[in-house]
Amino acid sequence: MQDDLVSTMDRWDQRLKGTIRIGANAAIAVGRAIPGRRLVGRLLPPGWTSALKVFERRISSVQIEITTYCNLKCSGCIRTIKDAEGNWQNRHLSVEDFSRLVTSLPRTDRLHLYGIGEPTMHPKLIELVSFAVASKKFKKISLTSNGLARSVDFYRSMFSAGVSMLSLSVDSLDAQIASQVRAGTDVIRLVDRLKELCSEFPGKIEITTVLGRHNIRTASELFAELDRLGPLRINIQPYDDLGNPGGCLSVEERAWFIHEIPTLARRFRNLVLSGDHLLPSLERCTAPWFAPYISVDGYVTPCGRLTDPKVINFGNVLSSDFHHTWFGSDAEKWREQFVRESPNECAGCPMHISRICPRA
Ligand SMILES: C[S@@+](CC[C@H](N)C(=O)[O-])C[C@H]1O[C@@H](n2cnc3c(N)ncnc32)[C@H](O)[C@@H]1O
Numbered sequence: 001m002q003d004d005l006v007s008t009m010d011r012w013d014q015r016l017k018g019t020i021r022i023g024a025n026a027a028i029a030v031g032r033a034i035p036g037r038r039l040v041g042r043l044l045p046p047g048w049t050s051a052l053k054v055f056e057r058r059i060s061s062v063q064i065e066i067t068t069y070c071n072l073k074c075s076g077c078i079r080t081i082k083d084a085e086g087n088w089q090n091r092h093l094s095v096e097d098f099s100r101l102v103t104s105l106p107r108t109d110r111l112h113l114y115g116i117g118e119p120t121m122h123p124k125l126i127e128l129v130s131f132a133v134a135s136k137k138f139k140k141i142s143l144t145s146n147g148l149a150r151s152v153d154f155y156r157s158m159f160s161a162g163v164s165m166l167s168l169s170v171d172s173l174d175a176q177i178a179s180q181v182r183a184g185t186d187v188i189r190l191v192d193r194l195k196e197l198c199s200e201f202p203g204k205i206e207i208t209t210v211l212g213r214h215n216i217r218t219a220s221e222l223f224a225e226l227d228r229l230g231p232l233r234i235n236i237q238p239y240d241d242l243g244n245p246g247g248c249l250s251v252e253e254r255a256w257f258i259h260e261i262p263t264l265a266r267r268f269r270n271l272v273l274s275g276d277h278l279l280p281s282l283e284r285c286t287a288p289w290f291a292p293y294i295s296v297d298g299y300v301t302p303c304g305r306l307t308d309p310k311v312i313n314f315g316n317v318l319s320s321d322f323h324h325t326w327f328g329s330d331a332e333k334w335r336e337q338f339v340r341e342s343p344n345e346c347a348g349c350p351m352h353i354s355r356i357c358p359r360a
């Protein structure tokens, strides 16, 4: 199977190089000529633009970075990169600040309780989850975790406190590859952890797999192992250049992988393989309207990729209220500019057709 993948990949590489490049260039041209909201604004009758503004004044999810501590050193992670430069601070969001922050938030569909760091290392995580549940503001509370910092008992308490979904990050179950990309991973322990959690909490566990240069050729082996765990959704995310571009895939490689997904899905019947975000969307990214990110020190940023408040922030929700910050004039100005042309901050974002990784 692995050889098949490698040879079809090479064939696809040749075939796609021309067509994807033309398609991508056309999309960039169209994207530049038609900034989404402005076009919608132009097409709508006059009264409807203010209706659009009202609609925009809601958010669908919010992501809160509750800690910046971590037990691993993944090579593509911005935390590992900045830590190596002596440019990283480990911090936990205090329970008091978390409570203030949640109190100032509007109701949303989803609360994501993680940022850059391992969320289960927060010493009062169960208290934070309980507070969020009691606020009745969120339909779902989810976490993404490396699965290795805490015992299974701790995860049990997390689910009892009200976590609705846990996504476990697994890029490889091969010890050598895992040590390259998720350094510190004990693969045997991770497999045991996966088995226990998947059998005890079916339907509440998902897998996030970051697909990059390091694991694209062995992805089918990873899926074969995950398939043994029973029904599971696998969210396949593209490796993003967060300061270490070596793992980035070209657009052709990502397109090739999407083409392979139906074959892999027929082979691994327990898995729902989602590669929805592997290729950039031709539509304007809507995260800066609907999906705020809040850093461990309370700064609000436009999305879960722009996590460094020093690069961009709309203000601090620990000193000003959320509504004022997210819908305030600074944020609005930034969005207006964003509609006209994607800013430098978005460079390299794999979701963005005009700002794809330099390797692509
Ligand atoms: C920053 S981690 C925080 C949560 C937790 N520590 C974990 O690893 O699951 C959130 C997600 O970002 C992913 N990630 C890290 N570096 C990445 C990169 N360069 N490109 C894309 N995703 C990345 C991780 O694999 C994980 O699924």
Ligand code: SF4
Pocket: 070, 071, 072, 073, 074, 077, 078, 079, 080, 116, 117, 118, 146, 182
């Ligand atoms: S486990 Fe998560 S936060 Fe920690 S280094 Fe890896 S990706 Fe970054």
